[in-house]
Amino acid sequence: MIFLSSDLTTIQESNNLHPLKLKRNKDVAVSTYFSKKGEEQRGWIIIDLTDKILGRAATKIANHLRGKNKTRFTPHVDTGDFVIVINADKVKLTGNKELEKKYYTHSGYRGGLKTKNVSELRARKPEEIIRHAVKGMLPKNKMTKHLMRKLKIYSGSEHPHQAQQPQSIEIQ
Numbered sequence: 001m002i003f004l005s006s007d008l009t010t011i012q013e014s015n016n017l018h019p020l021k022l023k024r025n026k027d028v029a030v031s032t033y034f035s036k037k038g039e040e041q042r043g044w045i046i047i048d049l050t051d052k053i054l055g056r057a058a059t060k061i062a063n064h065l066r067g068k069n070k071t072r073f074t075p076h077v078d079t080g081d082f083v084i085v086i087n088a089d090k091v092k093l094t095g096n097k098e099l100e101k102k103y104y105t106h107s108g109y110r111g112g113l114k115t116k117n118v119s120e121l122r123a124r125k126p127e128e129i130i131r132h133a134v135k136g137m138l139p140k141n142k143m144t145k146h147l148m149r150k151l152k153i154y155s156g157s158e159h160p161h162q163a164q165q166p167q168s169i170e171i172q
Helices: 005-015 019-023 054-066 118-124 126-136 143-148
Strands: 044-048 082-086 102-106 113-117 151-153 167-169
Touching: 044 054, 054 082, 054 126, 054 143, 113 118, 118 126, 126 143, 126 151
Parallel strands: 044 082, 044 167, 082 151
Antiparallel strands: 102 113
């Protein structure tokens, strides 16, 4: 902390304290800012997943949904942006996960367990691969459903959100 000579005299006259002792908590009031509901301006972000790795892309998407990339991030308030994901069918998986990774669903009845690997799911619903990966990287609480509503996934390069003027973000 740099003090000018005029600042030192003003501080010493007003507080009768030594300037180096001002760093203690009881001398200087420092408050942490918490965002409130409805206070943040939400933007629209578009991410192209052509030849991108699934896990790395899902972490970036989850961080933008929560707002962790912003300076005014508050854990219990939704401060994130809407995220549009295009070309979900062209996402890559590392290793042999295309055939070995399994997705399970259960009907609730006995013997109702259904298993699909990534290649089967990619043929029917490529958006569900991204949705499942992003949901796994969000906190498991009441906000998860709300955050997932802000995620828009499309298997092609076309999307109906041009009116929102989304900003394109490049991920590695």
